Amino acid sequence: MILLQTPLELSLVPFIISFVIILVVLAIFFHYVPFFLWFSAKVSGVKISLLQLALMRIRKVPPYVIVRALIEAHKAGIQDVTRNGLEAHYLAGGHVEQVVHALVSASKAEMDLSFQMATAIDLAGRDVFEAVQMSVNPKVIDTSRVTAVAKDGIQLIVKARVTVRASIRQLVGGAGEDTILARVGEGIVSSIGSSVNHKSVLENPDSISKLVLKKGLDAGTAFEILSIDIADIDIGENIGARLQMDQANADKNIAQAKAEERRAMAVANEQEMKAKAQEARAKVIEAEAEVPKALAEAFRSGNLGIMDYYRMENIQADTSMRNTIGGEEKK
Known part of the structure:
Protein backbone atom coordinates (compact mmCIF):
# COMPACT_ATOMS: atom_id res chain seq x y z
CA MET A 1 0.00 0.00 0.00
CA ASN A 137 45.27 13.86 63.42
CA PRO A 138 48.17 11.47 64.30
CA LYS A 139 47.88 7.88 63.16
CA VAL A 140 48.29 4.78 65.33
CA ILE A 141 50.24 1.89 63.78
CA ASP A 142 50.09 -1.57 65.37
CA THR A 143 53.29 -3.57 65.11
CA SER A 144 53.35 -7.29 64.57
CA ARG A 145 54.28 -9.58 67.48
CA VAL A 146 57.98 -9.05 68.18
CA THR A 147 59.88 -11.94 69.78
CA ALA A 148 62.95 -11.22 71.93
CA VAL A 149 64.98 -13.03 74.62
CA ALA A 150 66.22 -11.53 77.91
CA LYS A 151 69.59 -12.36 79.44
CA ASP A 152 68.07 -15.05 81.68
CA GLY A 153 66.99 -16.97 78.57
CA ILE A 154 63.21 -16.34 78.84
CA GLN A 155 61.49 -15.45 75.59
CA LEU A 156 59.09 -12.47 75.56
CA ILE A 157 56.51 -11.74 72.85
CA VAL A 158 55.70 -8.02 72.63
CA LYS A 159 53.09 -6.10 70.66
CA ALA A 160 53.39 -2.30 70.49
CA ARG A 161 51.39 0.65 69.17
CA VAL A 162 53.26 3.48 67.51
CA THR A 163 51.65 6.91 67.26
CA VAL A 164 53.08 8.85 64.30
CA ARG A 165 52.44 12.18 62.68
CA ALA A 166 53.22 12.91 59.04
CA SER A 167 56.13 15.27 58.43
CA ILE A 168 55.25 17.36 55.38
CA ARG A 169 58.84 18.41 54.73
CA GLN A 170 60.09 14.81 54.64
CA LEU A 171 57.31 13.23 52.59
CA VAL A 172 59.41 13.55 49.43
CA GLY A 173 62.21 11.02 49.75
CA GLY A 174 61.35 9.93 53.28
CA ALA A 175 60.87 6.29 54.28
CA GLY A 176 57.38 4.91 54.89
CA GLU A 177 55.55 2.98 57.58
CA ASP A 178 57.42 -0.27 56.91
CA THR A 179 60.69 1.37 57.92
CA ILE A 180 59.12 2.72 61.12
CA LEU A 181 57.81 -0.73 62.06
CA ALA A 182 61.14 -2.39 61.29
CA ARG A 183 63.08 0.10 63.41
CA VAL A 184 60.64 -0.16 66.30
CA GLY A 185 60.89 -3.96 66.20
CA GLU A 186 64.67 -3.75 66.21
CA GLY A 187 64.58 -1.35 69.18
CA ILE A 188 62.26 -3.68 71.14
CA VAL A 189 64.55 -6.66 70.55
CA SER A 190 67.60 -4.64 71.61
CA SER A 191 65.87 -3.33 74.74
CA ILE A 192 64.69 -6.75 75.92
CA GLY A 193 68.01 -8.36 75.03
CA SER A 194 69.86 -5.90 77.29
CA SER A 195 67.54 -6.59 80.26
CA VAL A 196 68.97 -8.68 83.11
CA ASN A 197 65.87 -10.86 83.37
CA HIS A 198 62.37 -11.01 82.00
CA LYS A 199 60.81 -10.02 85.34
CA SER A 200 62.23 -6.51 85.13
CA VAL A 201 60.65 -6.11 81.70
CA LEU A 202 57.28 -7.32 82.96
CA GLU A 203 57.46 -4.96 85.93
CA ASN A 204 58.40 -1.90 83.85
CA PRO A 205 57.20 -2.28 80.25
CA ASP A 206 57.54 1.48 79.75
CA SER A 207 61.32 1.05 79.94
CA ILE A 208 61.15 -0.49 76.47
CA SER A 209 59.32 2.48 74.95
CA LYS A 210 61.62 5.00 76.67
CA LEU A 211 64.75 3.26 75.38
CA VAL A 212 63.34 2.95 71.87
CA LEU A 213 62.26 6.62 71.73
CA LYS A 214 65.78 7.75 72.68
CA LYS A 215 67.22 6.16 69.55
CA GLY A 216 65.52 8.60 67.17
CA LEU A 217 63.95 5.97 64.97
CA ASP A 218 62.06 8.53 62.86
CA ALA A 219 65.23 9.97 61.31
CA GLY A 220 65.06 9.94 57.53
CA THR A 221 61.40 8.90 57.47
CA ALA A 222 58.25 10.73 56.42
CA PHE A 223 56.84 10.56 59.95
CA GLU A 224 57.48 11.87 63.43
CA ILE A 225 57.10 9.33 66.23
CA LEU A 226 55.04 10.81 69.05
CA SER A 227 54.86 7.80 71.37
CA ILE A 228 55.46 4.05 71.55
CA ASP A 229 53.08 2.17 73.84
CA ILE A 230 53.49 -1.48 74.80
CA ALA A 231 50.09 -3.04 74.23
CA ASP A 232 50.78 -6.64 75.26
CA ILE A 233 53.62 -8.81 76.64
CA ASP A 234 53.45 -12.60 76.69
CA ILE A 235 56.00 -15.08 78.07
CA GLY A 236 57.23 -17.59 75.51
CA GLU A 237 59.65 -20.48 75.79
CA ASN A 238 62.67 -20.87 78.06
CA ILE A 239 65.22 -20.48 75.31
CA GLY A 240 68.16 -20.63 77.73
CA ALA A 241 67.10 -24.01 79.14
CA ARG A 242 66.45 -25.36 75.68
CA LEU A 243 69.88 -24.22 74.51
CA GLN A 244 71.48 -25.85 77.56
CA MET A 245 69.63 -29.09 76.83
CA ASP A 246 70.75 -28.96 73.23
CA GLN A 247 74.32 -28.31 74.36
CA ALA A 248 74.14 -31.18 76.85
CA ASN A 249 72.86 -33.52 74.15
CA ALA A 250 75.62 -32.35 71.84
CA ASP A 251 78.24 -32.94 74.56
CA LYS A 252 76.78 -36.39 75.24
CA ASN A 253 76.93 -37.28 71.57
CA ILE A 254 80.53 -36.05 71.40
CA ALA A 255 81.47 -38.09 74.50
CA GLN A 256 79.79 -41.17 73.06
CA ALA A 257 81.63 -40.68 69.81
CA LYS A 258 84.96 -40.33 71.63
CA ALA A 259 84.20 -43.43 73.77
CA GLU A 260 83.34 -45.37 70.65
CA GLU A 261 86.58 -44.17 69.12
CA ARG A 262 88.55 -45.34 72.17
CA ARG A 263 86.75 -48.71 72.13
CA ALA A 264 87.54 -49.14 68.48
CA MET A 265 91.19 -48.28 69.19
CA ALA A 266 91.24 -50.82 72.05
CA VAL A 267 89.76 -53.50 69.80
CA ALA A 268 92.29 -52.66 67.13
CA ASN A 269 95.15 -52.87 69.68
CA GLU A 270 93.81 -56.20 70.93
CA GLN A 271 93.70 -57.57 67.43
CA GLU A 272 97.19 -56.23 66.82
CA MET A 273 98.52 -57.92 69.99
CA LYS A 274 96.86 -61.18 68.96
CA ALA A 275 98.54 -60.90 65.60
CA LYS A 276 101.89 -60.27 67.30
CA ALA A 277 101.30 -63.29 69.60
CA GLN A 278 100.54 -65.44 66.59
CA GLU A 279 103.65 -64.12 64.93
CA ALA A 280 105.77 -64.92 68.03
CA ARG A 281 104.20 -68.39 68.28
CA ALA A 282 105.03 -68.99 64.66
CA LYS A 283 108.62 -67.99 65.33
CA VAL A 284 108.75 -70.43 68.31
CA ILE A 285 107.39 -73.24 66.14
CA GLU A 286 109.89 -72.36 63.49
CA ALA A 287 112.68 -72.42 66.09
CA GLU A 288 111.45 -75.79 67.45
CA ALA A 289 111.52 -77.17 63.94
CA GLU A 290 115.25 -76.41 63.82
CA VAL A 291 115.96 -78.59 66.92
CA PRO A 292 115.77 -81.98 65.15
CA LYS A 293 118.00 -80.64 62.41
CA ALA A 294 120.52 -79.53 65.03
CA LEU A 295 120.41 -82.94 66.74
CA ALA A 296 120.94 -84.72 63.48
CA GLU A 297 123.87 -82.48 62.67
CA ALA A 298 125.29 -83.08 66.18
CA PHE A 299 125.01 -86.84 65.66
CA ARG A 300 126.74 -86.61 62.30
CA SER A 301 129.55 -84.46 63.62
CA GLY A 302 130.05 -86.61 66.71
CA ASN A 303 129.27 -83.90 69.16
CA LEU A 304 126.30 -85.84 70.58
CA GLY A 305 126.16 -89.48 71.55
CA ILE A 306 123.22 -91.81 71.83
CA MET A 307 123.45 -91.85 75.60
CA ASP A 308 123.37 -88.07 75.71
CA TYR A 309 120.21 -88.15 73.60
CA TYR A 310 118.47 -90.68 75.90
CA ARG A 311 119.52 -88.66 78.92
CA MET A 312 117.94 -85.57 77.40
CA GLU A 313 114.73 -87.47 76.64
CA ASN A 314 114.59 -88.71 80.22
CA ILE A 315 114.95 -85.20 81.52
CA GLN A 316 112.12 -84.00 79.30
CA ALA A 317 109.89 -86.90 80.38
CA ASP A 318 110.70 -86.24 84.04
CA THR A 319 109.85 -82.54 83.61
CA SER A 320 106.53 -83.38 81.91
CA MET A 321 105.58 -85.77 84.69
CA ARG A 322 106.30 -83.17 87.36
CA ASN A 323 104.20 -80.61 85.55
CA THR A 324 101.32 -83.07 85.34
CA ILE A 325 101.54 -83.90 89.05
CA GLY A 326 101.68 -80.20 89.91
CA GLY A 327 98.43 -79.55 87.94
CA GLU A 328 100.08 -77.51 85.24
CA GLU A 329 99.43 -78.36 81.67
CA LYS A 330 101.89 -77.55 79.04
CA LYS A 331 100.21 -75.34 76.50
Whole structure:
Protein backbone atom coordinates (compact mmCIF):
# COMPACT_ATOMS: atom_id res chain seq x y z
CA MET A 1 0.00 0.00 0.00
CA ILE A 2 1.53 3.37 -1.00
CA LEU A 3 1.14 6.31 1.43
CA LEU A 4 1.00 9.76 -0.10
CA GLN A 5 2.62 12.63 1.85
CA THR A 6 0.73 15.87 2.19
CA PRO A 7 2.28 19.24 1.20
CA LEU A 8 2.44 20.18 4.93
CA GLU A 9 4.53 17.16 5.80
CA LEU A 10 6.87 17.85 2.90
CA SER A 11 7.35 21.43 4.10
CA LEU A 12 8.33 20.27 7.61
CA VAL A 13 11.20 18.06 6.44
CA PRO A 14 13.69 20.92 5.79
CA PHE A 15 12.77 22.47 9.12
CA ILE A 16 13.46 19.24 11.00
CA ILE A 17 16.78 18.76 9.22
CA SER A 18 17.82 22.32 10.02
CA PHE A 19 16.83 21.88 13.65
CA VAL A 20 18.95 18.71 13.95
CA ILE A 21 21.93 20.44 12.34
CA ILE A 22 21.60 23.37 14.73
CA LEU A 23 21.47 21.02 17.70
CA VAL A 24 24.63 19.22 16.53
CA VAL A 25 26.44 22.51 15.98
CA LEU A 26 25.42 23.78 19.41
CA ALA A 27 26.52 20.54 21.06
CA ILE A 28 29.93 20.75 19.42
CA PHE A 29 30.21 24.43 20.29
CA PHE A 30 29.33 23.98 23.96
CA HIS A 31 31.63 20.97 24.14
CA TYR A 32 34.68 22.94 23.03
CA VAL A 33 33.47 26.24 24.47
CA PRO A 34 31.98 25.41 27.90
CA PHE A 35 29.99 28.61 28.30
CA PHE A 36 28.16 27.57 31.46
CA LEU A 37 31.41 26.52 33.13
CA TRP A 38 32.89 29.91 32.21
CA PHE A 39 29.83 31.64 33.62
CA SER A 40 30.16 29.64 36.86
CA ALA A 41 33.82 30.70 37.16
CA LYS A 42 32.92 34.33 36.56
CA VAL A 43 30.22 34.23 39.21
CA SER A 44 32.71 32.66 41.67
CA GLY A 45 35.30 35.36 41.03
CA VAL A 46 37.77 33.25 39.02
CA LYS A 47 39.26 35.05 36.02
CA ILE A 48 39.37 32.74 33.03
CA SER A 49 38.39 33.26 29.37
CA LEU A 50 36.37 31.12 27.00
CA LEU A 51 39.41 30.83 24.74
CA GLN A 52 41.45 29.33 27.55
CA LEU A 53 38.69 26.80 28.25
CA ALA A 54 38.54 25.89 24.57
CA LEU A 55 42.32 25.43 24.44
CA MET A 56 42.07 23.12 27.45
CA ARG A 57 39.85 20.82 25.39
CA ILE A 58 42.44 20.79 22.62
CA ARG A 59 45.23 20.01 25.12
CA LYS A 60 43.20 17.08 26.49
CA VAL A 61 42.78 18.79 29.86
CA PRO A 62 39.29 18.57 31.41
CA PRO A 63 38.13 22.18 32.01
CA TYR A 64 35.66 21.11 34.67
CA VAL A 65 38.46 19.72 36.90
CA ILE A 66 40.63 22.82 36.52
CA VAL A 67 37.79 25.31 37.03
CA ARG A 68 36.47 23.46 40.07
CA ALA A 69 39.96 23.44 41.60
CA LEU A 70 40.39 27.17 40.87
CA ILE A 71 37.02 27.99 42.43
CA GLU A 72 37.84 25.94 45.57
CA ALA A 73 41.26 27.57 45.96
CA HIS A 74 39.83 31.05 45.37
CA LYS A 75 37.10 30.58 47.95
CA ALA A 76 39.67 29.30 50.47
CA GLY A 77 41.92 32.32 49.89
CA ILE A 78 44.85 30.40 48.42
CA GLN A 79 46.73 32.74 46.09
CA ASP A 80 49.53 30.59 44.63
CA VAL A 81 47.22 28.21 42.73
CA THR A 82 47.17 29.16 39.05
CA ARG A 83 45.58 27.75 35.94
CA ASN A 84 48.94 27.00 34.31
CA GLY A 85 50.16 25.25 37.44
CA LEU A 86 47.07 23.05 37.64
CA GLU A 87 47.25 22.19 33.95
CA ALA A 88 50.94 21.31 34.18
CA HIS A 89 50.28 19.11 37.22
CA TYR A 90 47.42 17.33 35.47
CA LEU A 91 49.49 16.70 32.35
CA ALA A 92 52.31 15.34 34.56
CA GLY A 93 49.93 12.69 35.89
CA GLY A 94 49.04 14.32 39.19
CA HIS A 95 45.77 14.48 41.08
CA VAL A 96 44.57 18.08 40.88
CA GLU A 97 41.60 17.70 43.20
CA GLN A 98 43.64 15.95 45.91
CA VAL A 99 46.28 18.69 45.80
CA VAL A 100 43.71 21.48 46.15
CA HIS A 101 41.90 19.63 48.95
CA ALA A 102 45.23 19.26 50.76
CA LEU A 103 46.05 22.95 50.33
CA VAL A 104 42.66 23.99 51.69
CA SER A 105 42.99 21.62 54.69
CA ALA A 106 46.54 22.87 55.39
CA SER A 107 45.37 26.47 55.17
CA LYS A 108 42.55 25.86 57.63
CA ALA A 109 44.97 24.10 60.00
CA GLU A 110 47.50 26.96 59.61
CA MET A 111 50.14 24.63 58.19
CA ASP A 112 52.93 25.86 55.95
CA LEU A 113 52.25 23.97 52.70
CA SER A 114 52.93 25.60 49.34
CA PHE A 115 51.51 24.60 45.97
CA GLN A 116 54.94 23.47 44.74
CA MET A 117 55.45 21.25 47.78
CA ALA A 118 51.96 19.76 47.48
CA THR A 119 52.43 18.92 43.80
CA ALA A 120 55.88 17.43 44.50
CA ILE A 121 54.42 15.18 47.22
CA ASP A 122 51.58 14.12 44.92
CA LEU A 123 53.92 13.32 42.02
CA ALA A 124 56.13 11.33 44.41
CA GLY A 125 53.28 8.84 44.74
CA ARG A 126 51.99 9.82 48.15
CA ASP A 127 48.46 10.90 49.03
CA VAL A 128 49.06 14.53 49.96
CA PHE A 129 45.53 15.02 51.30
CA GLU A 130 45.91 12.01 53.61
CA ALA A 131 49.33 13.32 54.69
CA VAL A 132 47.81 16.66 55.71
CA GLN A 133 45.07 14.87 57.63
CA MET A 134 47.69 12.72 59.36
CA SER A 135 49.63 15.83 60.31
CA VAL A 136 46.53 17.18 62.05
CA ASN A 137 45.27 13.86 63.42
CA PRO A 138 48.17 11.47 64.30
CA LYS A 139 47.88 7.88 63.16
CA VAL A 140 48.29 4.78 65.33
CA ILE A 141 50.24 1.89 63.78
CA ASP A 142 50.09 -1.57 65.37
CA THR A 143 53.29 -3.57 65.11
CA SER A 144 53.35 -7.29 64.57
CA ARG A 145 54.28 -9.58 67.48
CA VAL A 146 57.98 -9.05 68.18
CA THR A 147 59.88 -11.94 69.78
CA ALA A 148 62.95 -11.22 71.93
CA VAL A 149 64.98 -13.03 74.62
CA ALA A 150 66.22 -11.53 77.91
CA LYS A 151 69.59 -12.36 79.44
CA ASP A 152 68.07 -15.05 81.68
CA GLY A 153 66.99 -16.97 78.57
CA ILE A 154 63.21 -16.34 78.84
CA GLN A 155 61.49 -15.45 75.59
CA LEU A 156 59.09 -12.47 75.56
CA ILE A 157 56.51 -11.74 72.85
CA VAL A 158 55.70 -8.02 72.63
CA LYS A 159 53.09 -6.10 70.66
CA ALA A 160 53.39 -2.30 70.49
CA ARG A 161 51.39 0.65 69.17
CA VAL A 162 53.26 3.48 67.51
CA THR A 163 51.65 6.91 67.26
CA VAL A 164 53.08 8.85 64.30
CA ARG A 165 52.44 12.18 62.68
CA ALA A 166 53.22 12.91 59.04
CA SER A 167 56.13 15.27 58.43
CA ILE A 168 55.25 17.36 55.38
CA ARG A 169 58.84 18.41 54.73
CA GLN A 170 60.09 14.81 54.64
CA LEU A 171 57.31 13.23 52.59
CA VAL A 172 59.41 13.55 49.43
CA GLY A 173 62.21 11.02 49.75
CA GLY A 174 61.35 9.93 53.28
CA ALA A 175 60.87 6.29 54.28
CA GLY A 176 57.38 4.91 54.89
CA GLU A 177 55.55 2.98 57.58
CA ASP A 178 57.42 -0.27 56.91
CA THR A 179 60.69 1.37 57.92
CA ILE A 180 59.12 2.72 61.12
CA LEU A 181 57.81 -0.73 62.06
CA ALA A 182 61.14 -2.39 61.29
CA ARG A 183 63.08 0.10 63.41
CA VAL A 184 60.64 -0.16 66.30
CA GLY A 185 60.89 -3.96 66.20
CA GLU A 186 64.67 -3.75 66.21
CA GLY A 187 64.58 -1.35 69.18
CA ILE A 188 62.26 -3.68 71.14
CA VAL A 189 64.55 -6.66 70.55
CA SER A 190 67.60 -4.64 71.61
CA SER A 191 65.87 -3.33 74.74
CA ILE A 192 64.69 -6.75 75.92
CA GLY A 193 68.01 -8.36 75.03
CA SER A 194 69.86 -5.90 77.29
CA SER A 195 67.54 -6.59 80.26
CA VAL A 196 68.97 -8.68 83.11
CA ASN A 197 65.87 -10.86 83.37
CA HIS A 198 62.37 -11.01 82.00
CA LYS A 199 60.81 -10.02 85.34
CA SER A 200 62.23 -6.51 85.13
CA VAL A 201 60.65 -6.11 81.70
CA LEU A 202 57.28 -7.32 82.96
CA GLU A 203 57.46 -4.96 85.93
CA ASN A 204 58.40 -1.90 83.85
CA PRO A 205 57.20 -2.28 80.25
CA ASP A 206 57.54 1.48 79.75
CA SER A 207 61.32 1.05 79.94
CA ILE A 208 61.15 -0.49 76.47
CA SER A 209 59.32 2.48 74.95
CA LYS A 210 61.62 5.00 76.67
CA LEU A 211 64.75 3.26 75.38
CA VAL A 212 63.34 2.95 71.87
CA LEU A 213 62.26 6.62 71.73
CA LYS A 214 65.78 7.75 72.68
CA LYS A 215 67.22 6.16 69.55
CA GLY A 216 65.52 8.60 67.17
CA LEU A 217 63.95 5.97 64.97
CA ASP A 218 62.06 8.53 62.86
CA ALA A 219 65.23 9.97 61.31
CA GLY A 220 65.06 9.94 57.53
CA THR A 221 61.40 8.90 57.47
CA ALA A 222 58.25 10.73 56.42
CA PHE A 223 56.84 10.56 59.95
CA GLU A 224 57.48 11.87 63.43
CA ILE A 225 57.10 9.33 66.23
CA LEU A 226 55.04 10.81 69.05
CA SER A 227 54.86 7.80 71.37
CA ILE A 228 55.46 4.05 71.55
CA ASP A 229 53.08 2.17 73.84
CA ILE A 230 53.49 -1.48 74.80
CA ALA A 231 50.09 -3.04 74.23
CA ASP A 232 50.78 -6.64 75.26
CA ILE A 233 53.62 -8.81 76.64
CA ASP A 234 53.45 -12.60 76.69
CA ILE A 235 56.00 -15.08 78.07
CA GLY A 236 57.23 -17.59 75.51
CA GLU A 237 59.65 -20.48 75.79
CA ASN A 238 62.67 -20.87 78.06
CA ILE A 239 65.22 -20.48 75.31
CA GLY A 240 68.16 -20.63 77.73
CA ALA A 241 67.10 -24.01 79.14
CA ARG A 242 66.45 -25.36 75.68
CA LEU A 243 69.88 -24.22 74.51
CA GLN A 244 71.48 -25.85 77.56
CA MET A 245 69.63 -29.09 76.83
CA ASP A 246 70.75 -28.96 73.23
CA GLN A 247 74.32 -28.31 74.36
CA ALA A 248 74.14 -31.18 76.85
CA ASN A 249 72.86 -33.52 74.15
CA ALA A 250 75.62 -32.35 71.84
CA ASP A 251 78.24 -32.94 74.56
CA LYS A 252 76.78 -36.39 75.24
CA ASN A 253 76.93 -37.28 71.57
CA ILE A 254 80.53 -36.05 71.40
CA ALA A 255 81.47 -38.09 74.50
CA GLN A 256 79.79 -41.17 73.06
CA ALA A 257 81.63 -40.68 69.81
CA LYS A 258 84.96 -40.33 71.63
CA ALA A 259 84.20 -43.43 73.77
CA GLU A 260 83.34 -45.37 70.65
CA GLU A 261 86.58 -44.17 69.12
CA ARG A 262 88.55 -45.34 72.17
CA ARG A 263 86.75 -48.71 72.13
CA ALA A 264 87.54 -49.14 68.48
CA MET A 265 91.19 -48.28 69.19
CA ALA A 266 91.24 -50.82 72.05
CA VAL A 267 89.76 -53.50 69.80
CA ALA A 268 92.29 -52.66 67.13
CA ASN A 269 95.15 -52.87 69.68
CA GLU A 270 93.81 -56.20 70.93
CA GLN A 271 93.70 -57.57 67.43
CA GLU A 272 97.19 -56.23 66.82
CA MET A 273 98.52 -57.92 69.99
CA LYS A 274 96.86 -61.18 68.96
CA ALA A 275 98.54 -60.90 65.60
CA LYS A 276 101.89 -60.27 67.30
CA ALA A 277 101.30 -63.29 69.60
CA GLN A 278 100.54 -65.44 66.59
CA GLU A 279 103.65 -64.12 64.93
CA ALA A 280 105.77 -64.92 68.03
CA ARG A 281 104.20 -68.39 68.28
CA ALA A 282 105.03 -68.99 64.66
CA LYS A 283 108.62 -67.99 65.33
CA VAL A 284 108.75 -70.43 68.31
CA ILE A 285 107.39 -73.24 66.14
CA GLU A 286 109.89 -72.36 63.49
CA ALA A 287 112.68 -72.42 66.09
CA GLU A 288 111.45 -75.79 67.45
CA ALA A 289 111.52 -77.17 63.94
CA GLU A 290 115.25 -76.41 63.82
CA VAL A 291 115.96 -78.59 66.92
CA PRO A 292 115.77 -81.98 65.15
CA LYS A 293 118.00 -80.64 62.41
CA ALA A 294 120.52 -79.53 65.03
CA LEU A 295 120.41 -82.94 66.74
CA ALA A 296 120.94 -84.72 63.48
CA GLU A 297 123.87 -82.48 62.67
CA ALA A 298 125.29 -83.08 66.18
CA PHE A 299 125.01 -86.84 65.66
CA ARG A 300 126.74 -86.61 62.30
CA SER A 301 129.55 -84.46 63.62
CA GLY A 302 130.05 -86.61 66.71
CA ASN A 303 129.27 -83.90 69.16
CA LEU A 304 126.30 -85.84 70.58
CA GLY A 305 126.16 -89.48 71.55
CA ILE A 306 123.22 -91.81 71.83
CA MET A 307 123.45 -91.85 75.60
CA ASP A 308 123.37 -88.07 75.71
CA TYR A 309 120.21 -88.15 73.60
CA TYR A 310 118.47 -90.68 75.90
CA ARG A 311 119.52 -88.66 78.92
CA MET A 312 117.94 -85.57 77.40
CA GLU A 313 114.73 -87.47 76.64
CA ASN A 314 114.59 -88.71 80.22
CA ILE A 315 114.95 -85.20 81.52
CA GLN A 316 112.12 -84.00 79.30
CA ALA A 317 109.89 -86.90 80.38
CA ASP A 318 110.70 -86.24 84.04
CA THR A 319 109.85 -82.54 83.61
CA SER A 320 106.53 -83.38 81.91
CA MET A 321 105.58 -85.77 84.69
CA ARG A 322 106.30 -83.17 87.36
CA ASN A 323 104.20 -80.61 85.55
CA THR A 324 101.32 -83.07 85.34
CA ILE A 325 101.54 -83.90 89.05
CA GLY A 326 101.68 -80.20 89.91
CA GLY A 327 98.43 -79.55 87.94
CA GLU A 328 100.08 -77.51 85.24
CA GLU A 329 99.43 -78.36 81.67
CA LYS A 330 101.89 -77.55 79.04
CA LYS A 331 100.21 -75.34 76.50
